[in-house]
Amino acid sequence: MSAPRTPLGRLGRVVHWAFTLAVLAFLVAPILAIVPLSFSAGSFLHYPLPGLSLQWYREFFGSPFWIDSVVNSLIIGAGATALATTLGTLAAFGLWLARLPGRGVVVAVLIAPMVVPSVVAAVGLLFAYAPVGLANSHAGMILAHTALAAPFVVVTVSATLSGFDRTLLRAAAACGAGPATAFRRVVLPLIAPGVAAGALFAFAISLDEVVVALFLAGPGQRTLPRQMFAGLNDNLSLAIAAAATILIALSILLMASVGWLRGRAARLAARTGQP
Amino acid sequence: MAEGSAAAGLAHRVRRTGGRRRLAAALLVMPLFVFLLVGFVGPIAALLARGVQDTEVPRVLPRVTAALAEWDGRGLPDDAAFAALVEDLRAARAAGTLAQAATRLNYDINGFRTLMFATARRLPVPGEDARAALIAADPAWGERATWAAIRRAAGPVTDFYLLAALDLKRDTDGAIVAAPAEQAIFLDVLARTFGISALVTLLCLAAGYPVAALLASLEPRRAAVLFAFVLLPFWTSLLVRTAAWVVLLQREGVVNAALLGLGLVEAPLQMIFTRFAVVLAMAHILLPFMILPLYAVMRAIPPGLGRAAASLGAPPWLAFLRVTWPLSLPGVAAGSLMVFIQALGYYITPALLGGASDQMISWFIAFYASRTVNWGMAAALSALLLVATAALYAVYARLAGETQARMA
Structure with a gap:
């Protein structure tokens, strides 16, 4: 973009700015509009608010349906995060360590859950998990969310490892450390922020996931998004706005932490990576 | 002689370390690879196989x-x-x-x-x-x-479901003919799915391109402030953003109340359960996926090129057409493919915001899997959606490079 010198150019620049700000406003408007509604003292879905109140949050935290869904989300999220982070970190380290034969196929399988449309994944998982008793169970939901979240751990940890200095491994070997010791004592501490970012990413994926939950979860495994989906379909109350606000806050918290940890990982790698 | 054998020994040792390293790498990748093969890829393959079986x-x-x-x-x-x-x-x-x-x-x-x-x-x-x-x-x-x-x-084995997914069937003599009108709904669904996805992609491009161009022209510190407006929705879950639109577009919702208050309409508009609501919400949800790759590509275009074009006498529109636009095409391709691929598989947003005639292929897959338990039809439609998605993703990965594709 060259600096505008003519009046026409200046006008173009003003229009360009106005358009950009309008689009940016459009991007955040729905989110910013729903948050204040959750604090409404009335039950209307529009502004102006009749007054401020926490009644919808009281309804949220007072309802066994909503509370159970939060507990289910936390159980499934924690299980999926633990599994996905462990498996994903090991796999990312393996991919970084050496160029495997058939790498293309391996990578294709590892990133498949990122590419497969959510309904295809959900129906496929239901089709295969139901006959072996994994439908309508916490175990089934944890395994499904592990599969969906693990690729994000692999990608996040791989990005961290790409800045990792390989000579450190040789140095560790020269000091007599076996591969396992070297991983535990040298690699893991240095990529820890990347692993933590991957774990938060995995938790965020599980926390937001709704399509697989629609198919695979029974009444006993209803997660928060699943409960929200049900509420949106039958009785639309502002308790949904409260649930949405809680999820927005959680997402922002999680993703801001991911951003911070990634930055930290990059700085750590930069510090150790250069001689 | 001794030197030669030492070199050979060293080469052997290097080879052996390389081999041992590859073995360790394979063992590390194995658990996740096997888990995804058995727990994810296998189930989907089994589902797709169901689409060509008659049991x-x-x-x-x-x-x-x-x-x-x-x-x-x-x-x-x-x-x-x-x-x-x-x-x-x-x-x-x-x-x-x-x-x-x-x-x-x-x-x-x-x-x-x-x-x-x-x-x-x-x-x-x-x-x-x-x-x-x-x-x-x-x-x-x-x-x-x-x-x-x-x-x-x-x-x-059968081709019944795959043919049905394309509004075809076999007649008494085994020849492939058009399916009877009351069963021939799927070409319409496919056309609708591609049509909505294409429209959403175009809208995202039209809205996202100027934004990315402006952000790329700013100094990074100022761009970062405006970028928060792109990243906030990007981080918020799809369901929450869909829920926001459901609340906003109600008959008694925020948008209708505002339109009535401003005197722009006399009666509340029917917005929820329309194609308009589906396209609007999908464009809103997918817009960050257009802006981010466009921004990354435009940021890398040297600003001096625009100045050079201007100093050679090109008016701004010509400089844009001949310099900026061609150089930004990789971003246009990456962003458009990313948006289009995701739009093809959309389910939640049309299901909550659209009417019966706005549902895309995913809704029909869900319908056959859960309501009528017609696995064959669900599998055949899944195969169509998956093939389209995988083919476009392969194009995307080739364009954007393997690493970038995995980062997206």
């Missing part, structure tokens, strides 16, 4: 399946086939499995379910002529088309 008729009606294998398809089958059908119907009715085969045959010929159950209630007594008794029970058994339908469903 109900050979399982429930084994005798007539075997008898029809010998039938030449011209004229009616022989008496043995009629007798086999009588035996099968008797056994299936007793075992309570008749409905499975009847449902499958009813997919092919409407009314087959009734035919099967009505016939099963009026089976000839042993010793009676099976052919005459069946035709007396229902003249449909005297028609070649009825028997051809059973043979088409006799498995083990």
Whole structure:
């Protein structure tokens, strides 16, 4: 973009700015509009608010349906995060360590859950998990969310490892450390922020996931998004706005932490990576 | 000599370390690879396989399946086939499995379910002529088309569901013909899915391109502030953003209240459960996926190029057309593919914001899997969606480079 010198150019620049700000406003408007509604003292879905109140949050935290869904989300999220982070970190380290034969196929399988449309994944998982008793169970939901979240751990940890200095491994070997010791004592501490970012990413994926939950979860495994989906379909109350606000806050918290940890990982790698 | 053998030994050791390292790498990748193979890729492959299998008729009606294998398809089958059908119907009715085969045959010929159950209630007594008794029970058994339908469903492999997903079927002679109008809904669904996705992609490009261009022209610190407006929705879950639109677009929602308050409309507009709501919300949700790759590409265009074009006398529009636009094309391609691929598989947003005629292919996959439990149809439609997605993703990965594709 060259600096505008003519009046026409200046006008173009003003229009360009106005358009950009309008689009940016459009991007955040729905989110910013729903948050204040959750604090409404009335039950209307529009502004102006009749007054401020926490009644919808009281309804949220007072309802066994909503509370159970939060507990289910936390159980499934924690299980999926633990599994996905462990498996994903090991796999990312393996991919970084050496160029495997058939790498293309391996990578294709590892990133498949990122590419497969959510309904295809959900129906496929239901089709295969139901006959072996994994439908309508916490175990089934944890395994499904592990599969969906693990690729994000692999990608996040791989990005961290790409800045990792390989000579450190040789140095560790020269000091007599076996591969396992070297991983535990040298690699893991240095990529820890990347692993933590991957774990938060995995938790965020599980926390937001709704399509697989629609198919695979029974009444006993209803997660928060699943409960929200049900509420949106039958009785639309502002308790949904409260649930949405809680999820927005959680997402922002999680993703801001991911951003911070990634930055930290990059700085750590930069510090150790250069001689 | 000694030097040579030392070198050879070293090479051997290096090779061995390399080998050991590869082994360690393989062992590390193995757990996740096997888990995803068994727990994710396998299930989807099994589902897709279900789309080309016929299991109900050979399982429930084994005798007539075997008898029809010998039938030449011209004229009616022989008496043995009629007798086999009588035996099968008797056994299936007793075992309570008749409905499975009847449902499958009813997919092919409407009314087959009734035919099967009505016939099963009026089976000839042993010793009676099976052919005459069946035709007396229902003249449909005297028609070649009825028997051809059973043979088409006799498995083990079938193209029935894949053809049905393209509004095609096989006629009595096995030729591929257009499906009857009441079953021919899927080309319309496919066209709608691609149409909505294309429209959403165009809207995202039209809205996202100027934004990315402006952000790329700012100094990074100022761009970062505006970037928060792109990243906030990007981080917020899809369901929450869809829920926000559901609340906003109600008849008594924020948007209608504002339009009425401003005097722009006299009566509330019907916005929820319309195509407009689906496209608006999808464009809103997918817009960050357009802006981010566009920004990354435009940021890398040296600003000096624009100045050079201007100093050579090019007016801004010409400089844009000849310099900025061609250089930004990789971003346009990456962003458009990313948006289009994701839009193709959308389910939640159309399901909550659209009407019956706004549902995309994913809704039909869900419908067949959960409401009518027609796995074959769900699998065939899944295969269509997956092939389209995977093909476009392969193009995307080639364009954006493997690493960038994995980062997205």
